[in-house]
Amino acid sequence: MWLGAHPVTYPLVRGIARLGPVVRVPRVGVVVSDAALAREVLLDTERFTKTGPGSPADLWTPVVGPSVLLNMEGRAHARLRRTLSGLFTPRAVGELCARVAAPQLGELRAELAAGRAVDVVAAAKRLAGAVIAELVGLDPLRAAEAFAAASAITGVVQLARPRLTAQQVAQGRAALARLTGPAVTAYRAGDPATVPGRMRELGLTEEEALGAVAAFALTGTETLVSYVPRLAALAAGSGWLERLAADPSWTDAVIAEGLRVTVPSPVMLRSVTAPARIGGTAVRPGERVVIATVSAAQGGDRRFDPQRRPAQQVAGLWFxxxxxxxxxxxxxxxxxxxxxxxxxxxxxxEIVRRRVARRVLIPGYRELLVRRRACGMS
Ligand code: HEM
Incomplete structure (x- = not known):
């Protein structure tokens, strides 16, 4: 699957991890493949930033503007995050899922119960699309449209290219406009039943609300559409679905181990702002740090085993x-x-058919057809 998505870059990333925990790679940056060192970099905001040369800001700001969380630092970032956190409380998330996920998943449930084959990728796209539609103030019935727009924004990025071309920026902006258009309308209407309306109630300016919409679209769609089918394949193929049916208390462990093995956010970027050391390697201001989360989380062990207890440094690093x-x-x-x-x-x-997505940013399936296994066939 990784090779399908990144036939050149992925073997390179794996090879680099074998060379050492911190390796300087010409034209790529300083690649960090160790979980403890990755955490050190992520926590050290004095020396590492998301806004300098080669950072996510360099990549995204031309498309999404300057205030989308993932290209901000310091007090403005902290304030925007604090305000937005009201949208992700357990209660807010529970209500959003009840409103959006439940109706989307009813059809999937019925199809599986009837013994028909369903495509988990399509189901994940519908779900992620409906959630994004809700977040930008679109009717969840327009989930497919919201998903297509969100994935067109992330689709312009390639791992090997640190900057976007003018054409990619234009494509990304056009796709984003399809999401921010309805968000502006919902924000101006100020109805707290819509998420942009709630953002206004929470005290965000229109520009900040649109930035948040862009951040959600960038981060919250491809990751899920990559991950959910991969988790489904891992759990179905290993007997863990049946184990979960018997004992749901393993659910969180299964999800976490699936994330450790698949790492739907395979890389994090930072720019160096002041002289620093990462492990034994000295880094200079202006250098790019590439945190290979995929190598750091897997630590060379890609077996799916929800009973393992990952080291403290590794746990949750995928987020x-x-x-x-x-x-x-x-x-x-x-x-x-x-x-x-x-x-x-x-x-x-049973997995009826699986096809890997080729040349995509986040590795995943293009199709994963599953069907309820008839009794006596196991
Ligand atoms: C399996 C799914 C997901 C994974 C693995 C994931 C992973 C990550 C990671 C690793 C970061 C930090 C990147 C960095 O520090 O450079 C991040 C940031 C972020 N994620 Fe997620 N994410 C997922 C789903 C979502 C969803 C569904 C949303 C909301 C709609 C979301 C919203 C955000 C936002 C807004 C940020 C930026 C936070 C900031 O910069 O302050 N993510 N995500």
Whole structure:
């Protein structure tokens, strides 16, 4: 799967991890493949930033503007995050999932119960699209449109290219406008039943609300559409779906181990602002640091075993660390749980067909067809 997405870059990343925990690679940056060192970098905001040369800000700001959390630092960043955190409380996430996920997943549940084959990738796209539609103030029935727009924004990025071309910037902006258009309308209407309306109520300016919409679209769609089908394949293929049906208390461990093995956010970027050391390696201002989360989380062991207890440094690293830790984690986990629950209810499942997505930013399936296994066929 990784080779399908990044036939050149992925073997390079793995090879670099074998060379050492911190390796300077010409034209790429200083690659960090160790979990403890990755955390040190993410927590050290004095020396490492998301806004300098080669950082995410360099990449995204031309498309999404200057205030989308993931290209901000310092007090403005902290304030925006604090304000937005009201959208991701357990209550807010629970209500959002009940409103959006439940209707989306009803159809999937019925199809599986009827013994028909379903495509988990399509189901994940519908779910993530409906959630994004809700976040930008679009009707959840326009989930496909919201998903297509969000994925067109992330689709312009390639791992090997640190900057976007003028054409990619234009494409990204056009896709973003399809999401921010409805968000502006919802914000101006100020109805707290819509998320942009709530953002206004929380005290965000229109520009900040649109920045948040862009941040959610960038971070909250491809990650889930990559992850959920991969988790489904891992859990179905290893017998864990049936185990979860018998004992749901393992759910969080299964989801966390799936994230450790698949790492849907394979890389995090930082720019060096002051002379520093990462492990034994000295780094200079202006250098780019590439945190290979995929190598750091897997630590050379890609076996899916929910009974393992990952080292403290590794646990949760797939959601980042420090001030930029994934703001949407509660929502991401709720969406993953909701879809996994439907699959567990239908277990045992057989995988009818799987096709890997080629040349995409985040590795994943293009199609994963599963069907309820008839009794006596196991
Ligand atoms: C499995 C799914 C997800 C994974 C693995 C994931 C992972 C991450 C990671 C690693 C970061 C930090 C990047 C860095 O420090 O450079 C991040 C940031 C972020 N994520 Fe997620 N994410 C997921 C889903 C979501 C969802 C569903 C949303 C909300 C709609 C979301 C919203 C955000 C936001 C807003 C940030 C930026 C936070 C900031 O810069 O302060 N994420 N995510």
């Amino acid at each position: 980042g660390a420090g001030p930029h830790f994934c703001l949407g984690m509660p929502l991401a986990l709720a969406e993953i749980r909701a879809l996994l629950d439907v699959l567990v209810t239908a277990a045992p499942l």
